[in-house]
Amino acid sequence: MHTVIDALRETVALERQTMALYARFSECFASDRKMSEFWFEMARDEARHVGALELVETMLQLRGVSDRVDPSVFDQSAVTRSRKLLEKAANESKAALSIQRALEIALEIEESELEDVVGSLLRSVKQGGEYARFQRLLVHDLGNLSYMIERYCDNPELLQRCDALVNRHAEALSGLVQQ
Ligand SMILES: [Fe+2]
Numbered sequence: 001m002h003t004v005i006d007a008l009r010e011t012v013a014l015e016r017q018t019m020a021l022y023a024r025f026s027e028c029f030a031s032d033r034k035m036s037e038f039w040f041e042m043a044r045d046e047a048r049h050v051g052a053l054e055l056v057e058t059m060l061q062l063r064g065v066s067d068r069v070d071p072s073v074f075d076q077s078a079v080t081r082s083r084k085l086l087e088k089a090a091n092e093s094k095a096a097l098s099i100q101r102a103l104e105i106a107l108e109i110e111e112s113e114l115e116d117v118v119g120s121l122l123r124s125v126k127q128g129g130e131y132a133r134f135q136r137l138l139v140h141d142l143g144n145l146s147y148m149i150e151r152y153c154d155n156p157e158l159l160q161r162c163d164a165l166v167n168r169h170a171e172a173l174s175g176l177v178q179q
């Protein structure tokens with residue numbers, strides 16, 4: 001059984017892998033300035049998630065908190081699924097990818113439960129406004145992803161999936177604002 005600190009560390013490692021994947025895409029598509037900047041911004045936001053989780057971990061360590069993590073807060077099987085997905089994406093991106101496939105991979109990762117786990121951990125530790133900040137950034141990022149899918153992929157099903165994801169996180173955010 002994990003402590004909250006273990007859960008934060010395990011999640012940080014996956015967020016770092018996501019950051020590395022988006023940073024790689026930024027390099028792969030360097031010849032298209034807008035596309036490269038888009039991926040860089042996605043990577044930077046994952047870096048912010050890493051930073052937020054590490055800050056929370058530091059605060060908990062300073063306070064000597066070593067509680068067991070609540071399984072409703074940290075879904076181990078969701079984390080395992082996300083890890084497998086990220087490994088598969090990292091392998092696939094070793095070869096040259098089309099823009100369409102890179103966008104599709106990003107959507108698969110964002111649709112995985114990883115950001116839900118991050119949000120759930122940040123919410124549970126009630127540290128400043130980290131959860132609200134995270135959720136706001138996520139809606140912004142996913143909106144950008146949706147725009148890129150619309151622009152570069154002639155795939156209404158993909159766009160619909162991304163828009164559904166934006167809406168789901170936007171609803172979570174508006175629930176927060178109303179609290
Ligand atoms: Fe993230």
Ligand SMILES: [Fe+2]
Pocket residue numbers: 018046110115
């Ligand atoms: Fe993400």
